[in-house]
Amino acid sequence: YKAKFNKTLAEIEDHFSKYRISDALMAIYKLVWDDYSSWLLEIVKPAYQSPIDKTTYDAVIQIFEENLKLLHPFMPFLTEEVWQHIAERSPEEALVVAQWPTLQDVSEELIEGFNFASDVISGVRTIRKEKNIPMKETLELSVLNDGGISKDWDVVIAKLTNVSNITYIEAALDGALTFRVKSNEYFVPIHGAIDVEAEITKLQGELKYTKGFLASVRKKLSNERFVSNAPAQVIALERQKEADAIAKIETLEKSLASLG
Template identity: 65%
Template sequence: FSNVYLTGLVRDKQGRKMSKSLGNSPEPLGLIEKFGADGVRVGLLLSASAGNDILFDEELCNQGKGFSNKIWNAFKLIKGWEVADIAQPESSKVAIEWYEAKLQQTLAEIEDNFDKYRLSDALMAIYKLVWDDFCSWFLEMIKPGYQQPIDRATFEKAIEMLENNLKLLHPFMPFLTEEIWQHITERTPEQALIVSEWPKAKAFDTKLIADFDFATEVISGIRTIRKDKNIPFKDAMELKVVNNEKASTYFDSVIQKLGNITTLEYVSDKVDGALSYRVKSNEYFIPITGNIDVEAEIAKLTEELNYIKGFLRSVQGKLSNEKFVAGAPEQVIANERKKEADALAKIATLEQSLASLK
């Protein structure tokens, strides 16, 4: 043999070998009835690192069931859209380019894991691709407005990306993926998913993926401000950017769509009277509208600033203690220095926000 794969034992979550006398071996048909066959497969495979024993926990099967529901709901969302022959939005165009690159990056990771017989790692890579990248980001980027149709070019690409996802998932979740595959369009037995062609590996743009990761942090900052200030998503906002990072503007249309930003403007100076946040060295400003109580906001920021300053004093007290520095492990010291740096950056941002409000 050129390759030998040794499987571990399936144990209970306390690490005990399963046996009838202990009564700790689950009934497979009962699990399938409760979580679905694919849910049980995913639950077992997620916990099956190469060659190691599996610590079986029903909660992992429940996670598999949740993943199955997520995939099915994504399919229903796409098929529920009305399609029209209209122009493709810029945000959808760049979303498709990004997801194609992300899928190729994940495909390369999966192939590497398969070569090393790391089936659990391969499944986790697909899990993250489908749950995080496809459902949480891609579908949100291309989703049409309320009661609005989607353009045909984007819809066809969404179906293509869904089908590629199903191909990657099929070895792990054969039943659900084949069912969805047959629902997408009418197919002959020769066109079944199980005999379809595996996606071809292609070159992909790593910078495009990195630029999108930066854009997601910008969007997260907008969402945080909306949440903290109780600003509904339906209320459009402006966004002004001091682009110290010289960050790519390629995903600006996506930032505007997912943040409900009317205008995104690049400026050279800080904006007075605006809420602000940072992503790396970039500064982002959202001008205040009548939705925000300025006095209440000043009080809230002042309270947070005082708390962070107290936290900083505590960290700096540790770092100034020679005995602590001399005796603590290097990793602990590094963590404390990171806390100090993060606190200083947070204080600078809060003081800047307060200055702009006063």
């Protein structure tokens, strides 16, 4: 989170320097709501009815105080009230006179690793949502790690998806639901958790739609007039759509094959 905080801080200071106040506020909002509330607090949250350890608690409060400093120019009275309730403070320690956070080095590698992990977490959660699998039901997760992604984030992925085990495999897993994150493919064995026939019907419909979408993109790209006149970024976007559709079709076909 500190890496994301410092990256956002640099963006905020750039916005302030150009008087883009609304952009600075939106950057703060996304940092506090998405990265702090939705991700960090979920990661550090202890198990049900278990206390949080003091080291983690103190670190989270310190981070929260840094967030308050960013919010203070936009919400001076509310943030000051919260600041005074966190700890007993003298007038000299008021938030209004507190030092603005100091910009530190940003680890892009760390941020990239977390972004990848969050996509994996979202993939598992999507499967749970679509198949009505409750969070309390433990799942297993297998990975074809074609991208050579580090295992450092596996503990976070397991905690936030209630996965009992993350296994690295060499070949596709039969009888499992799948999703992709970049070049990695992930498999969630169903073990009777879903209606297989209904899932096959759904996947066939999705496959038919994706093939139709791919055909429409390829038709556009085969139009010499379109390719000659369209801006380069538009052509690049269409080629990306083509590549994404091809990858999705491959995943859907593998899912259908695994379900029989």
